[in-house]
Amino acid sequence: MDPADQGTAALAALAAGPGDRAVGPALPPARLAPYVPSASPALLTDRYELTMLQAALSDGTAERHCVFEVFTRRLPPGRRYGVLAGTGRVLEALPTFRFRTRELDWLRAHSVVDERTLDYLADYRFTGSITGFAEGEVFFPQSPVMVVEGTFAEAVLLETLVLSILNYDSAVASAASRMTSAAVDRPCLEMGARRANEQAAVAAARAAVVGGFAGTSNLEAGLRYGLDTIGTAAHAFTLLHDDEESAFASQVATHGVGTTLLVDTYDVHRGVERAVRAAGTGLGAVRLDSGDLGALAVDVRRQLDSLGATDTKIVVTSDLDEYAIASLAAAPVDTYGVGTRVVTGSGAPTCGMVYKLVARADSTGMLKPVAKASTAKTSRGGLKAAARRFGDDGRAVEEIVLTGRDLAVRDWDPESEDGDVRPLHVPLVVDGAVDSRWVGSYGVQNAVDRHHEARAELPRGARRLSEGEPAIPTVVRDVG
Amino acid sequence: MDPADQGTAALAALAAGPGDRAVGPALPPARLAPYVPSASPALLTDRYELTMLQAALSDGTAERHCVFEVFTRRLPPGRRYGVLAGTGRVLEALPTFRFRTRELDWLRAHSVVDERTLDYLADYRFTGSITGFAEGEVFFPQSPVMVVEGTFAEAVLLETLVLSILNYDSAVASAASRMTSAAVDRPCLEMGARRANEQAAVAAARAAVVGGFAGTSNLEAGLRYGLDTIGTAAHAFTLLHDDEESAFASQVATHGVGTTLLVDTYDVHRGVERAVRAAGTGLGAVRLDSGDLGALAVDVRRQLDSLGATDTKIVVTSDLDEYAIASLAAAPVDTYGVGTRVVTGSGAPTCGMVYKLVARADSTGMLKPVAKASTAKTSRGGLKAAARRFGDDGRAVEEIVLTGRDLAVRDWDPESEDGDVRPLHVPLVVDGAVDSRWVGSYGVQNAVDRHHEARAELPRGARRLSEGEPAIPTVVRDVG
Numbered sequence: 001m002d003p004a005d006q007g008t009a010a011l012a013a014l015a016a017g018p019g020d021r022a023v024g025p026a027l028p029p030a031r032l033a034p035y036v037p038s039a040s041p042a043l044l045t046d047r048y049e050l051t052m053l054q055a056a057l058s059d060g061t062a063e064r065h066c067v068f069e070v071f072t073r074r075l076p077p078g079r080r081y082g083v084l085a086g087t088g089r090v091l092e093a094l095p096t097f098r099f100r101t102r103e104l105d106w107l108r109a110h111s112v113v114d115e116r117t118l119d120y121l122a123d124y125r126f127t128g129s130i131t132g133f134a135e136g137e138v139f140f141p142q143s144p145v146m147v148v149e150g151t152f153a154e155a156v157l158l159e160t161l162v163l164s165i166l167n168y169d170s171a172v173a174s175a176a177s178r179m180t181s182a183a184v185d186r187p188c189l190e191m192g193a194r195r196a197n198e199q200a201a202v203a204a205a206r207a208a209v210v211g212g213f214a215g216t217s218n219l220e221a222g223l224r225y226g227l228d229t230i231g232t233a234a235h236a237f238t239l240l241h242d243d244e245e246s247a248f249a250s251q252v253a254t255h256g257v258g259t260t261l262l263v264d265t266y267d268v269h270r271g272v273e274r275a276v277r278a279a280g281t282g283l284g285a286v287r288l289d290s291g292d293l294g295a296l297a298v299d300v301r302r303q304l305d306s307l308g309a310t311d312t313k314i315v316v317t318s319d320l321d322e323y324a325i326a327s328l329a330a331a332p333v334d335t336y337g338v339g340t341r342v343v344t345g346s347g348a349p350t351c352g353m354v355y356k357l358v359a360r361a362d363s364t365g366m367l368k369p370v371a372k373a374s375t376a377k378t379s380r381g382g383l384k385a386a387a388r389r390f391g392d393d394g395r396a397v398e399e400i401v402l403t404g405r406d407l408a409v410r411d412w413d414p415e416s417e418d419g420d421v422r423p424l425h426v427p428l429v430v431d432g433a434v435d436s437r438w439v440g441s442y443g444v445q446n447a448v449d450r451h452h453e454a455r456a457e458l459p460r461g462a463r464r465l466s467e468g469e470p471a472i473p474t475v476v477r478d479v480g
Numbered sequence: 481m482d483p484a485d486q487g488t489a490a491l492a493a494l495a496a497g498p499g500d501r502a503v504g505p506a507l508p509p510a511r512l513a514p515y516v517p518s519a520s521p522a523l524l525t526d527r528y529e530l531t532m533l534q535a536a537l538s539d540g541t542a543e544r545h546c547v548f549e550v551f552t553r554r555l556p557p558g559r560r561y562g563v564l565a566g567t568g569r570v571l572e573a574l575p576t577f578r579f580r581t582r583e584l585d586w587l588r589a590h591s592v593v594d595e596r597t598l599d600y601l602a603d604y605r606f607t608g609s610i611t612g613f614a615e616g617e618v619f620f621p622q623s624p625v626m627v628v629e630g631t632f633a634e635a636v637l638l639e640t641l642v643l644s645i646l647n648y649d650s651a652v653a654s655a656a657s658r659m660t661s662a663a664v665d666r667p668c669l670e671m672g673a674r675r676a677n678e679q680a681a682v683a684a685a686r687a688a689v690v691g692g693f694a695g696t697s698n699l700e701a702g703l704r705y706g707l708d709t710i711g712t713a714a715h716a717f718t719l720l721h722d723d724e725e726s727a728f729a730s731q732v733a734t735h736g737v738g739t740t741l742l743v744d745t746y747d748v749h750r751g752v753e754r755a756v757r758a759a760g761t762g763l764g765a766v767r768l769d770s771g772d773l774g775a776l777a778v779d780v781r782r783q784l785d786s787l788g789a790t791d792t793k794i795v796v797t798s799d800l801d802e803y804a805i806a807s808l809a810a811a812p813v814d815t816y817g818v819g820t821r822v823v824t825g826s827g828a829p830t831c832g833m834v835y836k837l838v839a840r841a842d843s844t845g846m847l848k849p850v851a852k853a854s855t856a857k858t859s860r861g862g863l864k865a866a867a868r869r870f871g872d873d874g875r876a877v878e879e880i881v882l883t884g885r886d887l888a889v890r891d892w893d894p895e896s897e898d899g900d901v902r903p904l905h906v907p908l909v910v911d912g913a914v915d916s917r918w919v920g921s922y923g924v925q926n927a928v929d930r931h932h933e934a935r936a937e938l939p940r941g942a943r944r945l946s947e948g949e950p951a952i953p954t955v956v957r958d959v960g
Contacts (some may be wrong), residue, residue, distance in 0.1 A: 002820060022487075041678060042733045043699040043700035043702075043703055044673070044678045044679070044681065044682065044698070044699075044700050045673075045698075045699050045700070046673055046697040046698065046699070046711050047697050047698075047699055047702075047709045047710060048672065048697065048711030048712055048713055048714055049697070049711075050734060051711060051712050051713065051734075052714065052716070052717040054719065054734055055713070055730045055731050055733075055734040055735065056717070056720065056730070058733065058734050059721075059726070059730040059733070059734075060728070061720050061721060061730070064720060066720070068716070085722055086499055093678075102703075103703070105700075106703045107699075110702065110709070112699070112709070114734075117919075128847045131764050132582040132714040152716075154722050156696065156716060159674070159714075159716075160674050160678075160681075161678055163674035163675070164673055164674055164675075164676060164677060164678035164681055165674055165677070167674065167676075168676060168677040168678075168680070170678075191526065193524070193525075193526055193640050193644055194526065194639070194640055194643035194647065194650060194835075195643070195644075195645055195647055195830040195832075196644060196680075196830065197644060197645070197648040197649075197676075197677060197679065197680035197683055197684075198521060198524040198573075198640075198641055198644035198648075199524070199677065199679035199680065200648070200676075200679065201524065201640075201682040202524070202676035203677055217522070217526040217527050217528065218525075218526065218527075219523040219524075219525050219526070219527055219530070219587075219592070220523040220524050220525075222523075222527075222586075222590065223523055223582075223583070223586045229527045229590070229592070230527060231526050231527030231528030231529075231530055231531060232531050233530075233532050233535070233736040234529075234532065234639075235527055235836075235837070236532070236548070236632075236639075236836070236837035237532040237535065237536070239837045239851070240544060240546070240837060240840055240850075241539075241541060241630050242540050242843060243843060245919065246539070250535045250536070250541070251706050253535075253539070254531075254534055254535040254538050254539075254594075255531060255534075255535065264852075265852050265853070266852075266853050267853075287615070290852075294539050318923070334649075340830055340832075344830055345828040345829075346767065348822055349825075349829045350675040350823075350824055351821075352674065354714075355674075356716070357715070357716040357720065360720055362721065362722060363722060370719040370720075371719070372715045372719070372744075372745050372746075372770075373745070373746050373747075381824065383682055386826055408572075431574075437633075446931030448899075458854065480540075
């Protein structure tokens with residue numbers, strides 16, 4: 001069966017409205033691939049996870065108890081900290097990670113794996129455990145931000161999905177955090193959907209909020225995660241009308257004087273004049289989307305004040321990033337709208353996190369540390385614990401990564417350490433059961449709070465935009 | 481209703497297998513947000529599209545006939561051409577872009593738009609027309625790669641979705657094309673899912689193939705678009721086993737001697753020795769994933785040959801991009817596996833395409849060109865046609881963008897031009913009916929072919945990796 005033919009029935013059912021056909025006569029329906037044919041993320045997976053599974057099932061190692069660890073070897077050049085985001089999305093995806101007829105039939109038809117493996121996949125559900133940093137927590141090189149334990153079979157299948165989610169979401173949250181740092185107490189709004197893959201945009205909106213953004217233009221993100229959504233009008237709305245006056249009058253008539261009018265379609269000075277004429281001095285805000293935003297904001301502020309619109313805010317947009325935001329600190333700007341640069345991680349569109357097997361049972365059932373040994377990519381094997389040490393001023397001074405015999409690591413009590421040492425791992429999934437604190441809109445709010453606190457506890461230098469070393473060193477200690 | 485509660489029933493139905501519960505006792509089910517709660521892309525939309533719609537419905541301009549154009553003002557720094565990708569995905573999404581109870585209820589509950597607008601959305605389907613460059617075609621600054629015509633109401637709603645898809649997919653295809661150029665006739669394989677948002681990864685695999693890649697590791701992309709999928713084993717598979725010998729033996733036993741063995745977990749020289757011992761001289765390939773790949777490939781080739789494995793291929797992976805691929809041209813490498821850099825656009829993770837209103841009917845029904853006029857972002861208003869002029873050697877010499885009165889533009893016949901001038905716009909959607917040539921696996925194949933031909937027709941300098949100007953100039957002509 002041609003893959004393009006799959007799911008056609010489901011699509012046709014979705015697309016056909018009452019008494020009409022969404023698909024016109026030029027389109028043979030059997031040819032139309034559905035837009036999102038599946039709610040299961042099971043095949044958002046690299047083929048090698050399944051071929052490894054097949055070989056392991058057949059040689060008996062598939063049931064070996066394994067520990068996989070997610071970490072990054074380095075931060076993007078010059079960055080002082082990273083922000084973990086996506087944990088809640090991993091947990092939301094986990095119960096739906098099931099292989100159903102659609103997936104199994106395709107794997108069989110394309111001989112991706114054998115019948116025994118298909119049988120395993122048909123019954124697959126993750127019954128292991130996951131611990132990790134709380135979503136929103138800051139991280140550093142080698143921080144074990146997530147630890148997945150289970151049989152090789154059940155844990156290896158999650159590699160691609162876990163990394164896809166954490167790498168992208170954390171890249172966005174890390175950039176967002178720098179932007180909200182630079183904006184100090186002025187709100188940042190995420191408007192980048194048009195510059196990111198359409199589904200990535202939903203994740204980006206969520207991650208930007210974890211990084212401190214106040215809202216998003218993305219409606220699906222609003223629905224899925226309870227985020228505040230924002231947006232009023234683009235230049236197209238003004239251009240649609242015979243003149244700027246009628247566009248502004250229409251917008252104010254429909255959305256009230258508290259709306260934001262986009263004033264730079266023709267001439268900013270006249271635009272501001274017309275905006276205040278249309279809405280009165282109670283106008284909510286004007287938006288500037290081009291030109292020298294700093295100088296323009298000064299002029300527009302003066303003009304608004306002279307017109308009596310002293311409470312009207314100024315929103316600026318147009319290729320902003322953390323540096324542009326910082327450069328506008330002295331300008332009379334009230335709100336920053338950020339698009340491209342936040343959804344693309346401001347120069348670091350992925351985090352470089354990896355999902356490495358660090359320990360596994362040997363043939364006697366003993367858990368043994370393992371690590372690649374050949375070259376520069378060397379990682380530290382073994383189960384890890386992680387904690388952060390704080391100084392007398394309450395600010396973080398070092399990231400402690402503990403390793404050693406697994407029992408010693410599991411038994412380690414940060415309370416027994418000298419000084420203020422706080423553990424970083426929280427339970428996320430216990431024997432297959434997801435901890436609900438980290439999912440849905442509730443999970444996002446927890447992540448927002450965690451990030452706000454964690455960032456406030458970093459050394460002061462951590463928030464500088466200039467390039468530098470990680471804000472605190474990572475110290476790997478062996479507990480024997 | 482808490483957004484996190486939505487769709488719970490659907491999720492529970494999906495997650496619950498026969499006789500078990502995917503969600504354990506620690507999880508209050510009402511709290512679990514579904515992973516992909518909807519197959520409708522309708523809310524993958526910026527809020528301002530809907531607020532503009534509401535105002536336009538209320539002032540009577542919503543029914544004005546409009547022409548929106550997708551183009552980019554510039555290529556990423558130094559790039560000589562762009563590759564259009566995503567057209568087929570736009571067309572696949574279009575019939576499913578419908579507002580159903582889930583979306584309408586949320587918009588109402590959050591007062592995003594008024595009842596009149598909700599009524600409009602409930603009946604929404606796109607009945608207009610879309611023309612554009614064929615997917616896979618190359619583009620230059622100002623190339624009108626897609627033109628959407630319809631009422632303001634129906635066309636404005638598509639802005640976010642169209643741009644999200646085209647910006648990301650084209651960014652990936654543009655990077656992929658440079659990599660496959662650099663690889664000349666050695667295959668490139670896409671393995672970047674772990675470095676991209678999980679759903680973006682599917683689009684990235686598809687776009688990489690449009691840009692000339694031979695296959696992908698992403699299974700969902702294989703299913704949805706009929707792409708060839710690849711992958712055998714990661715380091716975890718070797719580390720799972722007591723030693724490299726048993727890992728290789730297991731892989732060969734299960735997948736045959738034609739498999740690819742990853743030889744750099746411990747020591748490459750020993751790894752190659754063990755690989756040939758496990759599979760014999762018929763071993764399909766070895767993969768190198770770290771170290772100085774060029775020097776290593778020379779050593780490994782010599783070793784393989786000396787062991788009699790003269791037909792065993794060498795696959796290299798590890799942070800490859802177009803420059804790394806070019807630098808390996810003289811090395812005895814057979815296949816390149818590319819991850820991070822292709823799915824993140826190799827430094828240009830989005831294309832900067834915009835969706836601009838360029839013409840709309842006035843109150844008398846006449847189509848009038850419109851354009852933002854205030855600042856540097858000025859665009860050229862008016863309906864456009866596009867064609868490419870070729871020289872006597874069959875290579876492209878200029879991109880012609882025609883504008884002027886809409887009737888003159890619509891009537892323009894490239895055949896009437898001197899020399900070899902070929903039109904670039906093809907019909908994609910006619911009165912709401914999608915042209916099936918561009919969707920599904922069939923559409924991908926058409927795009928692959930189009931890109932292959934279009935790139936071959938560029939001036940020779942276009943494929944250089946060094947920074948330069950666009951390969952051909954864009955000439956905007958007014959036909960009056």
